[in-house]
Amino acid sequence: MRGAGRGRSDVVLMHRAQDASRPHTPLPSQRALPATANAHNARRLNEAPPNPPSHSLLPVARRDDIVSFCDELLDPDAFSDYGPNGLQVPGAAEVTKVVTGVSAHRELIERAVRSGAQMLIAHHGLFWDFLPRALSEPMAERLRIALDAQLSVAGYHLPLDAHPAVGNNALLCEALGFARSLDEFARVRDRPIGVVGRSPEGVPAERLVELVRELTEREPLVFATGPDAVRSVGIVTGAGASFVHEAVALGLDALVTGEPAEHVMADAREGGLHFIAAGHYATETLGVRRLGELVAERFGVEHEFIPVPNPV
Numbered sequence: 001m002r003g004a005g006r007g008r009s010d011v012v013l014m015h016r017a018q019d020a021s022r023p024h025t026p027l028p029s030q031r032a033l034p035a036t037a038n039a040h041n042a043r044r045l046n047e048a049p050p051n052p053p054s055h056s057l058l059p060v061a062r063r064d065d066i067v068s069f070c071d072e073l074l075d076p077d078a079f080s081d082y083g084p085n086g087l088q089v090p091g092a093a094e095v096t097k098v099v100t101g102v103s104a105h106r107e108l109i110e111r112a113v114r115s116g117a118q119m120l121i122a123h124h125g126l127f128w129d130f131l132p133r134a135l136s137e138p139m140a141e142r143l144r145i146a147l148d149a150q151l152s153v154a155g156y157h158l159p160l161d162a163h164p165a166v167g168n169n170a171l172l173c174e175a176l177g178f179a180r181s182l183d184e185f186a187r188v189r190d191r192p193i194g195v196v197g198r199s200p201e202g203v204p205a206e207r208l209v210e211l212v213r214e215l216t217e218r219e220p221l222v223f224a225t226g227p228d229a230v231r232s233v234g235i236v237t238g239a240g241a242s243f244v245h246e247a248v249a250l251g252l253d254a255l256v257t258g259e260p261a262e263h264v265m266a267d268a269r270e271g272g273l274h275f276i277a278a279g280h281y282a283t284e285t286l287g288v289r290r291l292g293e294l295v296a297e298r299f300g301v302e303h304e305f306i307p308v309p310n311p312v
Contacts, residue, residue, distance in 0.1 A: 026038045041240050058096040059300035061150050063087075063119060065094050066295055068120070071291035073166070073294070080189040081158045083128040089143065090151035092118040095303040103310070104153055106142050107294060111306050113149040120146075121295070123168075123288040125155020148285070160287045161237060162193040168237040168287035172256070173197040176211050178233055183250065184242045186236040186259035194236035194243060196252065202229030205254070205274055212256060218284035218311075226274035237283035238291065245271055258283040259312065281310035 014142040025110070026179045040085025068210040076085035088104075097119075099112040104122035111119040135143070146153050161168050161204075173180050186194025208230050212220050224294060233254040240257035244264050247255040248271030253272060258280035268275035296303035 005211060010258065016283040018137050040228055041210075044087050053281060058302070061095050061299035061301050063091065063093055063095050063253055065097070066073075066119065066301075067152075067154060069298055070156065070291065071156065073291075074156050074163055076156065076159045079158045079162070079191055080140070082130070082203060083125060083155070085156050085159055086123050086151060087154045088127060089146050089153035090110065093121045093147065095152070095299075095301055097304070098292055098295050099304050100288045101260045101308060102288060103308070104155060105308075106138065106145065107147050108308050109142055109151065109153070111308070113151055115143060115304055115306070117151065117304070119152040120155065121154045121156070121288060121292060122153070123157060123160055123284050125157065126153060156288070156291070158188060158191065158193055161284075162191060163287070166290045166300070167193075167195075168284050169193065169195040169235045171286040171290060172215070172237060172283060173233075173235050175215050176208065176233070176235075176256070177203060184252070185234050185246065186240060189238070194240065196232060196250070197233045197235060199231055202231045204228065205230055207253060208233070208256075208274070212276055212278050216278040216280050217284075218309075220278035220281055222277075222278050223265050223268040223275040225269040226253045226272060230274065241275075241277065244268060244271070244275060247271070256283075273300065279310070280312050 035077045048176040071086055079085065095118040097115065097117040098121060099115055099117040100121045101108040102119060102122065104126050108122065109120065164170050170180055173195045176197065178199050181196045181198045183196035185194040185196045186192060200279070205224060205226060205228055209220065209222055211266040232252045233256055234243065234250065234252045235256045236243050241259055241261035241264050244255055244267045248267065253273055254276060256276045258277060260277040264275050285307070290305040292305060295301065
């Protein structure tokens, strides 16, 4: 038989009645905000970026492992370069996407960030011996964008020109249909970075120009002052016009490079070779793109080459 005191249900009902009789004090999150604050929050919601996609199902690689792979492949310590090679700006420790491009300027960095990449690998990195030691406003902005997005930036210059398999010069030589010879060519800071390609049957000079046009997707500057059939060609991508004298001395039929110089018209004519300049940028897309492909193959991460064409 139950006692005469109140049961548990009676106590609960009494407390609920007392709570209902008290004035309600809203929680901070429930209180009405001033109109200006509401407008500010609405703007923040409208301006906020969408939630980043989940990477839980994407292959993930460690940033340092990717850099170690590139360093081991390209051996940058063997080169006395015009700036540092390898990792220049450390970002996120884990990488699901790598972007490659020719030059690490603001547009490429911004586009790499927008693409969702955690790493950018460029042929022309950020820092060079000829730049001021103090940061300029444009350089500070490049770094600010990369650091805010935790985007790692790495650069490989001469090592990526000279590599016999993934280098700019070796890949362009192969694409033009020439077999890479053992001749040393275009020595820069005590290391040969160019290649000599040979074709026993020869490539018609007009066809060689056509191939360069197709590969670089631009109209090259041509001084057609060599033989009808090109059996030997020197290749130095980028700024290689000064090696025209070496090409003449080696008895080559043509020189393919990026940038021209005023003196090469006479040098090519008097040396009896074809001079083909297809642009610094346009001749240096092959190596860094191939490096990105190798990283993707090795680590399973996504890779995208982002073109930012430059007429020079």
